Amino acid sequence: MIATSERPTDTPDLGSVLRELRRRRGLSQLDLAAAADVSARHLSFVENGRSRPGRELLLRLADRLAADAAQRDTLLVAAGHAPLRPGATGAVVDGIGGVLDTGAAPRDTGDTGSPAASAVEAGRRALLSAGSPAVDTVVVATAAPGRPGRPAAPEVADRLGLGDAAAFDLATVCGGFLYGLANAVGLVASGASERVLLIASDAGAPEPCPPWTTAARQWLAGAGAVVLRAGSADEPGALGTVVLGTDARRAAPSAERLYAASLRAMEAVGWTAGDIDRLAADRGEPEAVVALAGRLNVSAERRLGPAGGSAGLASSLARAAQDGTLAAGHRVLLTAYEGDRTWAAAALRWPRLRG
Template identity: 45%
Template sequence: MTGPAAVLTGIGGYVPPNLVTNEDFARRLDTSDAWIRSRTGIARRHVIEPGTATSDLAVEAGTRALKSAGDDRADALVLATTTPDQPCPATAPQVASRLGLGRIAAFDVSAVCSGFLYGLATATGLIAARVAERVLLVAADAFTTIIDPEDRTTAVIFADGAGAVVLRAGAVDEPGAVGPLVLGSDGELSHLIEVPGGGSRQRSTGLPPRPGDQYFRMLGRDTYRHAVERMTAVSGEAVERAGWRPAEVDRFAAHQANARILDSVGERLGVPAERRLSNIERVGNTGAASLPLLLAQSAAEGRLAAGQRVLLTAFGGGLSWGAGTLVWPSVEAL
């Protein structure tokens, strides 16, 4: 028996108020506004204040998504994050408690920048298996907490934020029903994107982390190539499984990693520039939060409307990647 579909019924996004511009970086690092813009497409980004944690961002986005849905209930909460408040326990139960959701199922999902799509697959599975009728899926990252502030190659790219969606059980042909999801990974290339220190492998040695191992590292050139190749391929597969043609995609929403990556993937797929959603110039790379934050802001600004066919894709550490489709519903983004 085929279970119910997961239907998007609410969405919200949040970025912390503290704004950091390219000029702020130029005053303390060997960089410039022109250098950052030309290589990343980013002009500004939002970062947390000292003492703020991922759960704080998640609660803000979750509150907005529940309000958007017009219903403050949920049977389960899935939190996609790479920056949990602490290694143990998971952050999701704390978020559920602070949102007043009671003693519902709540757990974290970790797939770095692909986290929202992995979380979407998880939430969809909970609904299809009738474990839950309503799921709050939150993607939140305080990514600046794992970035070396003196590394100009990563410090200027990453930022903090959160996005959330409410999914309910419904029919597969409803607007907002999550379409086919395609996921993949390649652990042999895990070294391209990593935080070397702090985990069980390093801790089991009994030695402290080597200087800098507590920070996020990325081999940019190789990551760029794999991101373009993987997102292009997986997007094509998702469109095919949905029974669409690339020309029928009304809006293309990709993880906001780098403006040049987004342009390359869009061009390879044949999606015109005017159909590609982007907010990277304003918010930078917010990790797992990137996709839902992009969707929330685009809907609120009128760049995403009911009835449009939307293609989603992301790429992140693991390596991990994914893509999916849906027809955008009539929903008020907050």
């Protein structure tokens, strides 16, 4: 056990960090104590500095608080323990590519069990942008139906020449790109992967979030991809906390849930609404995007899109990066919701990409 007086002066106060994480999750001391199988009295002692928790208990608390890798290591260091991975490791956007289906983009014909050609093309462009064809994991976020035992990701990886890279599908609807980002961030932060190719492709999927405009259908039928690499958590392109949520009973309006998730994503990187340079909001209903932008004080010229479906958000980012609408240094808020039941948000400072 390390006494308070022995803690370096630049190390965060454990009690303050723990209380802030608990507050963000909306948990009382009693709630967290019960979830972490510790007495409320002991947790109170930890928060007020009268007791220092062991490494095992602290990791258990971090798990119950859904702390990301950087937050977990902050807790460990504040308590006098070594971080799990020295230095904060972040998942950094390293390349991007997209295909918008305007009738000329490559598409599959007939075989719904095979990966869409647009997914392969988007992945190829993202790898080219990253300047390296090497990745160790491929994730395909898609709402397109496939045949049992025939996920799209292994075939996409094979067609991209990625050898024995790990590959799996993420079956989602409109929020698939952000749910895929959350998975990719976890793979990088845990050390399971050094480089991840995330592709969002809904070609061949039914329209999941009506009503759809003609423009939104083009985004839905296209594909978008990003390459994420391990890097510093504070460098441009590093993703902050990806906030995810579901509400199958629709107990609260999705717009309210999405707004709250956006605030949490901004808070995780120290932003306020006035800091947003670009808003990329995924949903086929423009009214929802307008409402969210209004509450966040984001003018129309700072919104990216239109975007529809998982593929739409990813390809919208790729197109904006290509035409200069999205530039290095821009503070970008990504949001998505689907069917009034699933929502997601994340924030990052856009990096300088190769192409």
